[in-house]
Amino acid sequence: MPTVSFNTNFPGYDVLGEIGRSNARVLKARHLATGDLVAIKHFALNTDADTLRRFQRESEIMTRMAHPNIVRVREVRLEADLPYIVLDYIEGGNVRQLITEQGCLSVELTIRLGLQVINAFRLIHAQGIVHRDVKPENILYHRLASGELHFLLTDFGVARLHEQPVTMTGQSLMTYEYAAPEQFDNPRNVTEAVDYYGLGVVFYECLTGKVPFAMRGETGIVTFMNAVLTTPPPTPVIPSNQPIPPSLANLVKQLLVKVPAERLHNPDGVRLALKQAEVEQLHYENGPATTSVPPAPVNRTESYTPPASTGTSPATATLSRTAGHEHPVRPADQLATRRRRSLLPIAFLVGALLLASLGAYWFFNRPTSTPATTSTPTQPAQTQEDAGSDDLPLTDTSDEDGPAATTDSTAATGQLPPSVKQVHTEAARRLYEEQVAQATQQLTVEAFGGKTGLLGGVRGLSIQLRNLSSITFTQVAVKVKYIKESGDLYKSTVMYFNQLGPNATIVRVAPDSPRGTRFRAEVLRADAANPDSIATTPLSR
Incomplete structure (x- = not known):
C-alpha cells in the first residue's frame, strides 16, 4: 500500500514502514508534532457494540497510564474508518x-521478566x-x-476486540x-486470574x-x-537438563x-516466589558452601529433577531433603558426602586427644595460688536490655577483664567476631529503616499550573515531587485526584517517579481530565534504594 494512503488514514503521523502482522497490522511511524517514533496498530473490529463501549471506557484509562513496565498508549481511534491505536515505539x-532465537530463556532472565510483568x-x-x-508477543523488551x-x-485490553466463539478454528491459535x-467457558466475564494463567x-x-x-x-x-x-500440565523440563529452582517450579x-x-x-505472592527462586538459583550455581538454603516456598511442592542425558540410573537422580525442600544431588556431591562421613570418626578421635592434652598441660601448669579478688565479667546484652535501649553496644566500655579482651583481639586482627558483626549489621539495618521512614515523611508533592475549562476539565497540570x-x-x-465542583472525586490516577536522589526535584505533567475543577496530589508509596553494604553503614544518628 502506498505511503500516502497510510498517511491519509493516520493524520498527524508519517508512516515509515510495516513492523509486523498478527491480529493487527503494526506500522512504524513518526509523530509529526513531536518527532517521536510510534507504533500504529490498525485492525478490523470483530465484536459487538457492548464490547466496543467497554473497550472505549478502558481506553481512557490506558492513555493515562505511566509505568516503566507498560508500553504507553498515546491515542485510541476506534471511530476512524480504519480503527487504530498509537503506542510508544x-x-x-x-x-x-x-525464544525463537535462543530456544529458551535462562532461569535468571525468566525471573527478571516475571518480576517486571508483575509490576505491570x-x-x-x-x-x-x-x-x-x-503471551510472548505482547511482552516487549529493549536493552539498557x-x-x-x-x-x-503491551496490548492490554485489545484481546477483547477479537473475542470469537470457541467453535471457530484457524484464528488466533497462539492466543x-x-x-x-475459564476463557473457553465464558470469555466475556473473566477476572485478573486469566492474566496470571497466561503468565x-x-x-x-x-x-x-x-x-x-x-x-x-x-x-x-x-x-x-x-x-x-481436564489434563494436568506436563512437568517442565529445561532442555539442558538444568534443575528448575523449586520455588519457580x-x-x-x-x-x-x-x-x-x-x-x-x-x-506479592508471585514476587515472593520469584525472589526465593533467585536465591535458590544462586545456591545451585555457587554450591551449598556459599549460599544458605532459602525459607520454604509459598506452597511446598515436589521439585522436579530432570534425568541426565547420559542415561544415569534412578539412584543418581536422588533428592536431598533439607528444611522442607528437595534439592537435586549430583553424583559428585554424593561421593563428597560419603567421604566426609568416613572422616568423621577420625576427626572426633583427633579432637578428643587434643582436648586431653590441653587438659593435662593446664593441670600441671596451673597457678598455685588464687587472687584475693576476682572480677566478674560484665554482661553488655543484659545491661542494655535493662536500660531499655534498642541499640546493642559493639564493645564493652568497662575497665574490667572479660568482653573487653574481645575488643583488643579485634583491634589486633582487624576483623570483627561473627557475633559482633551480626549485632553491627542488625543495628545498622534498623537505623537505615528508621532513616527511610523519616525520609518518606520529608517527601513533598505539589500540583500546580493546571488550567480549568469553562465547563470543567483540567489540562496542563504539573506534579512536582521533592526529596x-x-x-x-x-x-x-x-x-x-481530580475533584468536581460539588467536592466529589471525579477520578484519580497514579504516577510513578523513578530514581529520586537526595535533595532532588522531579516535575512531570499529569494526564488531562475531561471533568473536574480542582486537583490534589499525595504520595502513596516510596521504595528506597538499599545501601551498598548494610554491614558498613555508620552507626550514627
Missing part, C-alpha cells in the same frame, strides 16, 4: 523473538483492566545501557494456547521452549479444549491451576 523486540499487573489490575492476552533487558507489557480454562504459560515456554498444551494442525479445537480443561504449577479461585493471582532527605528512592508512587 520500543526499540528491541518481543519475547517471542527471544499490579497497576492495570488496580485500574480494573484485565489484559486477557498475556548496562546490557540488561527491560521488559514492557488459545495462552488462554485460561504461567509464558514462564513454562521461557524455561522449556514450548507451551504445556500445543494447538497443532492435526489437533481439533475440541481436543485441545479438553486437554486445557512451584510457582508455575500454582499459576496453571485450572480453577480460577484456587489459582495464585496475587502480585528533602539524603535517601535515594528508586520509585515513588503519587496519586493525583
Whole structure:
C-alpha cells in the first residue's frame, strides 16, 4: 500500500514502514508534532457494540497510564474508518523473538521478566483492566545501557476486540494456547486470574521452549479444549537438563491451576516466589558452601529433577531433603558426602586427644595460688536490655577483664567476631529503616499550573515531587485526584517517579481530565534504594 494512503488514514503521523502482522497490522511511524517514533496498530473490529463501549471506557484509562513496565498508549481511534491505536515505539523486540532465537530463556532472565510483568499487573489490575492476552508477543523488551533487558507489557485490553466463539478454528491459535480454562467457558466475564494463567504459560515456554498444551494442525479445537480443561500440565523440563529452582517450579504449577479461585493471582505472592527462586538459583550455581538454603516456598511442592542425558540410573537422580525442600544431588556431591562421613570418626578421635592434652598441660601448669579478688565479667546484652535501649553496644566500655579482651583481639586482627558483626549489621539495618521512614515523611508533592475549562476539565497540570532527605528512592508512587465542583472525586490516577536522589526535584505533567475543577496530589508509596553494604553503614544518628 502506498505511503500516502497510510498517511491519509493516520493524520498527524508519517508512516515509515510495516513492523509486523498478527491480529493487527503494526506500522512504524513518526509523530509529526513531536518527532517521536510510534507504533500504529490498525485492525478490523470483530465484536459487538457492548464490547466496543467497554473497550472505549478502558481506553481512557490506558492513555493515562505511566509505568516503566507498560508500553504507553498515546491515542485510541476506534471511530476512524480504519480503527487504530498509537503506542510508544520500543526499540528491541518481543519475547517471542527471544525464544525463537535462543530456544529458551535462562532461569535468571525468566525471573527478571516475571518480576517486571508483575509490576505491570499490579497497576492495570488496580485500574480494573484485565489484559486477557498475556503471551510472548505482547511482552516487549529493549536493552539498557548496562546490557540488561527491560521488559514492557503491551496490548492490554485489545484481546477483547477479537473475542470469537470457541467453535471457530484457524484464528488466533497462539492466543488459545495462552488462554485460561475459564476463557473457553465464558470469555466475556473473566477476572485478573486469566492474566496470571497466561503468565504461567509464558514462564513454562521461557524455561522449556514450548507451551504445556500445543494447538497443532492435526489437533481439533475440541481436543485441545479438553486437554486445557481436564489434563494436568506436563512437568517442565529445561532442555539442558538444568534443575528448575523449586520455588519457580512451584510457582508455575500454582499459576496453571485450572480453577480460577484456587489459582495464585496475587502480585506479592508471585514476587515472593520469584525472589526465593533467585536465591535458590544462586545456591545451585555457587554450591551449598556459599549460599544458605532459602525459607520454604509459598506452597511446598515436589521439585522436579530432570534425568541426565547420559542415561544415569534412578539412584543418581536422588533428592536431598533439607528444611522442607528437595534439592537435586549430583553424583559428585554424593561421593563428597560419603567421604566426609568416613572422616568423621577420625576427626572426633583427633579432637578428643587434643582436648586431653590441653587438659593435662593446664593441670600441671596451673597457678598455685588464687587472687584475693576476682572480677566478674560484665554482661553488655543484659545491661542494655535493662536500660531499655534498642541499640546493642559493639564493645564493652568497662575497665574490667572479660568482653573487653574481645575488643583488643579485634583491634589486633582487624576483623570483627561473627557475633559482633551480626549485632553491627542488625543495628545498622534498623537505623537505615528508621532513616527511610523519616525520609518518606520529608517527601513533598505539589500540583500546580493546571488550567480549568469553562465547563470543567483540567489540562496542563504539573506534579512536582521533592526529596528533602539524603535517601535515594528508586520509585515513588503519587496519586493525583481530580475533584468536581460539588467536592466529589471525579477520578484519580497514579504516577510513578523513578530514581529520586537526595535533595532532588522531579516535575512531570499529569494526564488531562475531561471533568473536574480542582486537583490534589499525595504520595502513596516510596521504595528506597538499599545501601551498598548494610554491614558498613555508620552507626550514627
